[in-house]
Amino acid sequence: MSSPKQAAAVENKLNGGHRACAGCGFPIAIKEVLSSCKDPIVVVSATGCLEVTTTIYPYSAWKVPFLHNAFENAGATCSGVEGAYQSLKKQGKITKNIKFVAFGGDGGTYDIGLQSLSGAMERGHDMLYVCNNNEAYMNTGVQRSSATPKGTSTTTSPAGKVINGKQQNPKDLTEIMVAHNIPYVAQTTVGMWPDATKKFEKAFSITGAKFVNIYAPCIPGWGYDNSQTIKISKLVADTCMFPIYEVENGKYKINYKPSTKLPITEFYKTQTRFKALLKDEAAIASIQAYYDAKWARLLLMEEATNKA
Amino acid sequence: MEKTITARTGNEAMAEAMRQINPDVCAAYPITPATEIMQIFAGFVNDGKVKTNLITVESEHSAMSACIGSAAAGARTMTATSSQGLALMHEILFIASGIRLPIVMADVNRALSAPINIHCDHSDTMAERDSGWIQIFSENTQEAYDSMLQANRIAEHKDVQTPVMVTTDGFIISHGMERLEMYPDAEVQKFVGEYKAQYTVLDTDHPITVGSLVLTDYYLEYKKAQHEAMKTAKRVILEVGKEFGKTFGKEYGLIETYKTDDADFIIVVMGSTAGTTKAAIEELRQEGIKAGLLKIRVFRPFPAEEIAAVLSKAKAVAVLDRCESMSNQAGPVAVEVKSGLYDAGVKVPLASYIYGLGGREIYIEDLKNVYRELKNISEGKSKPEQAKYIGLKE
Numbered sequence: 001m002s003s004p005k006q007a008a009a010v011e012n013k014l015n016g017g018h019r020a021c022a023g024c025g026f027p028i029a030i031k032e033v034l035s036s037c038k039d040p041i042v043v044v045s046a047t048g049c050l051e052v053t054t055t056i057y058p059y060s061a062w063k064v065p066f067l068h069n070a071f072e073n074a075g076a077t078c079s080g081v082e083g084a085y086q087s088l089k090k091q092g093k094i095t096k097n098i099k100f101v102a103f104g105g106d107g108g109t110y111d112i113g114l115q116s117l118s119g120a121m122e123r124g125h126d127m128l129y130v131c132n133n134n135e136a137y138m139n140t141g142v143q144r145s146s147a148t149p150k151g152t153s154t155t156t157s158p159a160g161k162v163i164n165g166k167q168q169n170p171k172d173l174t175e176i177m178v179a180h181n182i183p184y185v186a187q188t189t190v191g192m193w194p195d196a197t198k199k200f201e202k203a204f205s206i207t208g209a210k211f212v213n214i215y216a217p218c219i220p221g222w223g224y225d226n227s228q229t230i231k232i233s234k235l236v237a238d239t240c241m242f243p244i245y246e247v248e249n250g251k252y253k254i255n256y257k258p259s260t261k262l263p264i265t266e267f268y269k270t271q272t273r274f275k276a277l278l279k280d281e282a283a284i285a286s287i288q289a290y291y292d293a294k295w296a297r298l299l300l301m302e303e304a305t306n307k308a
Numbered sequence: 309m310e311k312t313i314t315a316r317t318g319n320e321a322m323a324e325a326m327r328q329i330n331p332d333v334c335a336a337y338p339i340t341p342a343t344e345i346m347q348i349f350a351g352f353v354n355d356g357k358v359k360t361n362l363i364t365v366e367s368e369h370s371a372m373s374a375c376i377g378s379a380a381a382g383a384r385t386m387t388a389t390s391s392q393g394l395a396l397m398h399e400i401l402f403i404a405s406g407i408r409l410p411i412v413m414a415d416v417n418r419a420l421s422a423p424i425n426i427h428c429d430h431s432d433t434m435a436e437r438d439s440g441w442i443q444i445f446s447e448n449t450q451e452a453y454d455s456m457l458q459a460n461r462i463a464e465h466k467d468v469q470t471p472v473m474v475t476t477d478g479f480i481i482s483h484g485m486e487r488l489e490m491y492p493d494a495e496v497q498k499f500v501g502e503y504k505a506q507y508t509v510l511d512t513d514h515p516i517t518v519g520s521l522v523l524t525d526y527y528l529e530y531k532k533a534q535h536e537a538m539k540t541a542k543r544v545i546l547e548v549g550k551e552f553g554k555t556f557g558k559e560y561g562l563i564e565t566y567k568t569d570d571a572d573f574i575i576v577v578m579g580s581t582a583g584t585t586k587a588a589i590e591e592l593r594q595e596g597i598k599a600g601l602l603k604i605r606v607f608r609p610f611p612a613e614e615i616a617a618v619l620s621k622a623k624a625v626a627v628l629d630r631c632e633s634m635s636n637q638a639g640p641v642a643v644e645v646k647s648g649l650y651d652a653g654v655k656v657p658l659a660s661y662i663y664g665l666g667g668r669e670i671y672i673e674d675l676k677n678v679y680r681e682l683k684n685i686s687e688g689k690s691k692p693e694q695a696k697y698i699g700l701k702e
Contacts, residue, residue: 040512044377052521060517065509067380068519069373069403076370079363080335080377080385085510087332087361087383098512116373119366 001198007035011063018061019053023226025216025233026050026105026132028190032214033101033130034064036200041099042067042081046074046108049139050132072112075120075129078102082125099204100127106147107137110173121180121209128203128210131173133242134218142221146171149241150287151277154221159276164283169290177211178247184208186246188255189215191233195244195255202248215242223272232270238262240295245302252302261295264288309495309556316488318481321449322388322414322474323348325456327358328496331412332383332503335363335374340426341478342390342416349388368393372400372411379409380518382508384460387411390478391418391432398436404471405440405534407518410463410503411471413441414456417579417630418478419666427667428478430579430630433607434640440534442472442541443608445578447564449486451605452476454558457491460500461548467540477580479667491556499555538609545606562611564603565618567593571600572623573682576615576645578604581628581663581670588675599679604641612648619649624657624682624692630664638694657685659692663699674698 013034020027026049034041042065045051051068054061069077078100088094102120104113109131117129136154137143144157150169153159157166177185184206188196196214203210217233219226236242237256241264244256265284268274277283316324322345326334334353336346346362353362363378365371368389378385389397394415404411417433419425433443442462446452452474459472476482507516522530546561553559566586568574575585582603592599602618604611619625627646629639637643642660649656661678664670678698684690 042381042509042512051519055517055520057520057522057526060520062517063515065512065515066517066519067377067509069376070399073370073373073400076335076365076373077377079365079370080333080374080379081381081509082377083333083335083361083363083374084378084381084383084385087359088381088510090361091332091359094510096512098510115366116370119370122366123363 001194001201002035004193007031007193007197010035013063014054015061015063019056020049021219021226023219023229025134025190025218025229029130029132029196029214029216030103032190032193032196033200036197037099037204039097039099039204041101044074044078044081044100044102046104046113047071047139048105048108050103050105052139071108073116074102074104074108074113075117078127078129079120079123079125082127102127102129104129104131105138106131106133106135106145110147110171111145118180121177121182121211124182124209126207128212131213132216133213134216134221135170136218136221138218138221147173150290151280151283152273153276154273164276164280174213181250182209182211184210184246184248187213187242188244189233189237189242190217191230192237192244192256199246221273224270228270235262235267235270239264239267239291241267241291243295243298245298251305252298254298254302264291310492312490314488314490315485316449317483317485318449318452318476319344319416319483320348321453321488322456322476323352324490325453326386327352328493329386329457329460329500330358330497331360331386333361333363333378333385334387335365335371335378335385336387336389337365337368337371337393339368339390339393341418341482342388342393342414344482345388345414368396369400372397372404375411376400376404376407376409379404379411380407380508381510382505384503385411386413388414390416391420394432394436395420398439401436401439401441403519408469408534408537409471410460410469412459412463413471413473415473415475416478416482417475425666426478428480428630429665429667431632433473433475434631434633437608437640440470441608442470442545442606444472444474444606445604446474446476446481447580447582447603449481449484449488452481453488453490454552454556454560457496457500458548458552458560460503462541462544464503465544466506468537468544470537470541475579480580495555499552542609542611560605562606563614563618564605566601566603568600568602568618570598572598572686573679574600574602574619574622575626575628575675575678576602576604576641577628578607578641579630581630584670584672585675588672588679591672592676592679597679597683607641610644610648612644612651615645616648616652616654619656620652620654622656623686624659626659626661626678626682628661628663628678632662632665657692659685659696660694662695662697668699670699
């Protein structure tokens with residue numbers, strides 16, 4: 001675990017000058033990941049804002065090896081890199097310890113890349129997969145994804161006169177990863193630097209396939225002022241919509257239990273994507289009930305998996 | 309050199325070639341009729357006969373994706389697939405060639421759905437003809453084995469750096485048992501050599517960015533570099549084919565000609581049907597018809613000049629395609645041959661045929677009929693037709 005102040009003292013492996021929006025969530029996630037790894041690291045990325053804004057030829061913001069293949073295959077691509085490393089290491093052609101991380105957005109992870117991710121996790125490659133979750137397809141202009149919360153207005157689920165935003169609750173990808181029985185699965189948010197870096201450090205210390213779902217706000221996609229990224233990404237944890245927890249070898253641990261659990265509307269109020277939803281009290285009541293039940297279930301899972 | 313005379317199917321020969329090459333990584337997914345290649349190879353892995361890390365992925369899309377990761381990490385990387393599997397790789401094939409990774413693949417030619425069919429035609433490979441891969445076709449098991457042993461040398465050549473697929477005709481070669489001369493492991497390994505990648509993402513002391521976003525200012529130059537590599541590949545394929553001949557006894561080129569020196573009528577064809585065509589030629593020569601064959605071994609890069617030079621002396625030519633391109637013109641091989649003839653200023657009557665789709669048998673008699681039609685064309689008795697189907701049920 002490190003503080004942002006401590007992290008600022010170590011070399012930044014993602015150079016400034018990349019073209020992500022000022023205040024964007026994912027560069028914070030990258031810094032949290034890279035500053036948590038003590039060994040040399042190789043980064044694999046799915047197509048998305050991360051890749052598009054950091055690798056515009058002939059420039060690159062990366063001070064570590066970086067490989068982008070396509071949109072839906074970061075899991076498989078990283079498994080190939082790691083597979084090559086294992087082979088070359090066994091042959092004595094490489095001696096140093098290298099860590100592998102794959103980044104994907106929620107589009108490249110929850111949806112189009114789910115099979116590739118599932119395969120890589122099932123095969124148990126010694127790699128960490130990090131989902132930069134901003135709850136929609138942002139690189140293509142804010143279309144709904146299976147991570148988008150119910151009632152969110154996106155460009156393919158707009159707040160219309162008849163249908164108000166996305167009609168489905170988000171897929172619970174983190175639980176799908178838990179069901180892969182991999183040694184480490186976690187959720188965190190970019191705004192909780194100590195929690196995030198503690199989780200990434202832990203992930204890098206474990207051999208095998210690891211998955212971290214990190215909440216990474218998107219300024220244009222969510223509609224908020226760029227000074228509010230950290231605040232918003234902390235606020236979500238206080239509503240328990242995106243619980244901060246980890247599952248280590250099947251044991252659940254909720255890392256953050258808010259002293260006062262805030263209603264989801266407190267989160268909605270900060271972003272224009274929920275503007276129309278806020279007027280629909282019935283919808284909000286049903287969505288609140290959905291998240292309450294999910295939270296209650298998570299508390300039970302923690303209790304059940306920690307019994308002696 | 310002591311060669312071992314064995315009986316092997318095409319798939320067995322491909323797996324044996326891979327065992328001898330002993331790549332660092334294979335990532336593959338099963339599909340009929342290519343499944344056996346990786347099945348046999350998995351046995352080699354688990355019996356400790358190779359050092360390869362076999363990544364048993366969950367789809368062909370992931371197979372090619374993992375191959376890209378592996379090759380970008382500097383590992384010698386191979387895979388095998390067929391038909392729908394190759395089609396599922398489609399998007400990633402362009403990325404493999406675009407970022408210049410020397411992956412080698414065994415592709416077993418099989419028809420594409422729909423209707424679903426597991427038998428041989430070339431539509432899978434032809435659908436990837438613009439993917440930037442070098443494509444080498446095989447007439448028989450021996451050629452498949454020999455070409456596989458040359459593929460890494462071509463792909464990894466510093467001026468080529470382009471992936472290679474070596475194809476066999478589904479079931480006809482893949483499952484047909486044939487005589488195969490195998491070379492000693494040590495000799496093969498000496499010929500193939502060690503692979504040392506120029507750049508790798510595992511060199512963490514010298515970080516590189518691979519797979520950048522290249523926009524309007526450099527994309528064109530990027531593609532031109534690939535274009536030049538494909539031109540160079542032609543020379544390298546010939547060099548490697550020549551060295552292979554010196555080492556193992558059989559030299560390989562871009563095309564093979566059979567009795568074309570004095571031929572009036574020439575059939576152009578790829579794959580196993582070349583063998584059947586040779587048999588037809590033997591019979592027709594008995595009847596006094598001067599028939600010849602031009603077999604295209606390397607379809608990418610396309611040997612247009614070499615083909616035009618051979619066909620320029622013929623009275624009539626037939627190009628046989630084991631693939632439909634639904635263009636209302638001709639199959640893809642015929643279109644490319646015609647384009648090459650035009651550039652060379654060769655005007656020869658040319659008929660094009662579609663045959664063998666979905667594994668439909670092609671017989672010696674069918675090929676003799678094609679030669680007879682060429683004779684009629686040359687005598688002005690009929691006009692050359694395009695995309696004429698052979699063996700169609702009335």
